Amino acid sequence: MKKSSLWLSAATALVVSVVLAGCGETTYFAGRQLPPSQLTNRVMVAIQNPGSVTRGALEILDGFYDVRFKYNNNTSTFSVSGYSGALPVTIQNMPEEQLGAVYGSGDGSLGLVDYQKETATGNQSGLNGISSSVFITRNKAFVFAANQQATVLTVVDKSSNGTYALSLPGVYRVSVNPGGTVAMAFVQNSNYAYYPIKLNASQTLAYSGGPSTWPKAAVDCEPQNAPGWCLFQAQSPDSVDGTGTAYGKPLVFDRPVKALFSNDGGTAYVLSCGRECGGASAGYTPIPTGAMIFAPNQQSGKLPTTATLKTYSIPGGASNALIDSSTMYVVGQQLQPDGLFAGRLTVVDLTNNTAGSPISISDGAPGALSRMIESDDNTLWIGMINCSNGERFKTGQDYGCLTMFDTASKTVKLIEPFHGDATGIASVTGLHKIYTAEGGQVYIYSTTDGIAKNNQYVTVTGTAYDVAYMDGLSDANNTVY
Structure with a gap:
């Protein structure tokens, strides 16, 4: 997005906010109260080592305008106040309860976050x-x-x-x-x-x-x-x-x-x-x-x-999965003749327990939990770690850590370029985009074509490790760990 377009969008947002203020609106989806940031499409980022004396922080991005600052003030940013966990690695996202649980691997803390107040409520x-x-x-x-x-x-x-x-x-x-x-x-x-x-x-x-x-x-x-x-x-x-x-x-x-x-x-x-x-x-x-x-x-x-x-075989490997109604998407790593592993996705029909043929996706570390989430436009997104150590890298194929899969056609639409380990994915539902944490930084992709959006205004200081859409419609908007 060009800078001029960004500020045009910001001006539009200002008009909308004034109208809402004039009408006395204090709620948005499902009667949720407007938070202190007054953002209604918030993406929370778990950041490791954001400063020389801080081991963890939770920053809030505007998932509508794709910026990390207030739409009309680029020096005003948002974060979860009171969070003190060290090296946060996962966000258990529960938007229906207006709650998040952030696990810090540096101190073993499980910190709870009040989404409405945008504050940490303790470990x-x-x-x-x-x-x-x-x-x-x-x-x-x-x-x-x-x-x-x-x-x-x-x-x-x-x-x-x-x-x-x-x-x-x-x-x-x-x-x-x-x-x-x-x-x-x-x-x-x-x-x-x-x-x-x-x-x-x-x-x-x-x-x-x-x-x-x-x-x-x-x-x-x-x-x-x-x-x-x-x-x-x-x-x-x-x-x-x-x-x-x-x-x-x-x-x-x-x-x-x-x-x-x-x-x-x-x-x-x-x-x-x-x-x-x-x-x-x-x-x-x-x-x-x-x-x-x-x-x-x-x-x-x-x-x-x-x-x-009875156990049903999954030849492509089974280290993680996601269930959507009567379909289970199973992700794993399949051992190859040369001793390396190759990423595979298997679509399973749970009504009759039949598995389709394994589909090639991003490679990853054997046995490691992948990241999985469904999003707009019939897409399933899968993130891996250590994707450059598998069969795709050796054979010169696209070896990025993030796969875009079309659940309607049951085909891989895109394997994104390599940015490092894909450690977090958030579906910004209704806006046809996802946010990711890859290689320690935040990226944005369109769910319509998989093309990366400009992430200039959402880059964070420190290592971005996980992301969550705080304003998701339901608790299903949660990365599968």
């Missing part, structure tokens, strides 16, 4: 050091964190003001369903899956005698003298113990890394990473979530027996 207490994966439920009642260094799955239960460190050596990934009723944990270089359950009063009493009194599928219950939560291994219900809990043989996956959840919440699709994580073959396994609902007295149904459990 979540109770986490056990650095988290390799962490999520808060949308109602803020529970936090689940994989604390790999501390070898525990941490559960912060705000409903009872309790924090529980459930022993699980090697735990490194946690998945939580959108409704905040099921959580699953995964251990690095393991073939098993685990889930936590909150105990009712009678269970607490029954399990208070130590491990000998726990259900046979339990791997830890804390605190042991009066447990409030237990961690279970996902097992087939071949038998029922004295507490009525089903147990049997462990459900065996192939280096499971994540669970995706169906729209109705009744099914968890467990991704097996396979060869890119040191296993044998990639795929996904549907299992019912009823038995894993962590709230007391709400369990229903049983985990499947080994006879009914």
